[in-house]
Amino acid sequence: MAKIAIIGSSYSKCLYSVGDEPDMTDWSLKERIKWAKEEWPLAFILQNYEKHWVNLLAKKYPQHEFHIFAKGGAGWEFSEIVLHRVAELKFDRVIVELQEPRLMLYNKESSDGKYSLKEFMLNDNYLEDNKFRSKETSVFNYHAGLFEDLNIAHICFNRYRAVNQQVKDTVQWQRERNEHFSHSKTLPAYTDDVVNYIATNIIGPVYAIRYRQFLLSLKTVWPNVFDKVGIWAYIPINLPWSELDLHAEIFGDELKIFEDTAVEEWIRKDPINNSIDTFKSKYYGIDRAHANEEGMQLIVDFLLKQPSIQKVLK
């Protein structure tokens, strides 16, 4: 029996859906995309654990315990913090999900220096109180205590828009969302100077070096700390603003991207009718970004073909 820590973002946390989800059966692709873009940002999100890929894996490998430390929106900086903590907790194995580089943003209330570092994340209390997910499987779910309470936000980036604009839009969206759901703590409104500082820092060399070293540590450092390290990626992991191909440099063909692989397979099945959009309509939820119940089975199939994950599950 091994204790396996699941580390990553929303792709590893649970199966997401939306409260009062509209019936999209007869909707055109255009209507679906419009809903995802305009309505989803302020939708009430539901979390399902039973049908999540970790639970499906746990059913196949009942000899292991799976402990989920993944967090929606989080990126490599959060994963790095968790890796250190689960190393201290003497976990045997880890499955790390990679995604595009993301940035943490701090809310004013979290920064007066008056907090207990021990309470910040994975503190002793919530390690004791962790939720046992299902009677059928040994899957445990952790809540990042103070980390959640302080409303620390994350910014996801894509390659198609300017970094500073993405920072600005994400802050604005998070503020609107917090207001909509009456969250007591929200992000401050950042001026353009601050947004530019954040953007300059994230595209600067210190951030790039830290990100590269995190990726590299999964091959050169953490395998010396844990018995087995499984790595997979849901979406491409390169810095969207840089020509550096860190994926090729560090992992080469060893690392496959779930979305790319699954979409390729889908199109190969019927090149005329199948496309990325039809794949998303079939296997993603109405946010068109996270796998739905059928998509979860695809993730399991994909993971079981990855050599490093196979070793973790042995």
Place this chain on the structure above:
Amino acid sequence: MAHIAILGSSYSAALYRNKDENEMQKLPWAERIPLTSITAEFIPVIKDNKNHWVNLLEKKYPQHTFCIFAEGGSGWEYAQQVLHMLSEQTMYDRVIVELCDYRAIILSQDIAFKKLKTVKMPVKHYIPNPNPETYMPGTPVSYQSMIDEIKECKSLTTQNDKTILHYAETPYVFSTDVLEYMVRSVMSPVYTTRYRNYLSSLINVWPKIFDRVGLWAYEPFNIPYPVSFNANKEYFDNKMQYFEETAIEKWIREDPINNSIDSWKDMYYGFDGSHLNKEGMFLLVDFLLTQHSIQKVLE
């Protein structure tokens, strides 16, 4: 024979000297010229590698090679990046890591990790180019005191003052609201947790990568604001000795009536009133040789 990498701040980088140091040495230490106010145009700093503690250690342990990756002004974030870089290059089997006061990289410039310069000595020096700007809070600080300190340093006197920083690759505006965001980030639990994890990794991670890891501290390395975290207690069972404290305690014990903290600093600080002089380097070597983890590295 082992290849030993030296990591740390100015305390591990070099012996800082000046052509007029004999005159300056006669002044009380507090009246000497701080290194932070020195520019090459006014008072040139000479980096003396020959009389530096690493070279003194090398003479005692000629079977090993020593390479200095320490950088003046840098702190734990820089050391962490160097540790990763060393683990990638697999050229060094042992490391000596100096812990210093809590520092934060606040502005990102270029850090190149591929430059090794061999000086005409057995000790190699690693040259980063150029350095990131680091903030070093002196005494315990609050959010406001950190803001005020950096404001003064950047000559921001009113809320609307702005400075354009041109030396970054992309020049950007440094204003009060930028500064507030910066300080908020540095004081946030995410940042301090990263520091905590760095210390933890020196015990739990890096000894599994390098053959030996030697640790020492020039001065206390706690987070200088109230976050209920005692680094020495949590990770070293309060057994990590601080060089300066230990040396001063010994100095006063030798002659409690005449010796004091100030007289120790007058005697062992160099021309800048904050770094060791040539005599101080011998004290540092003696101290290091009594530290268990350093002894293991030098075996």
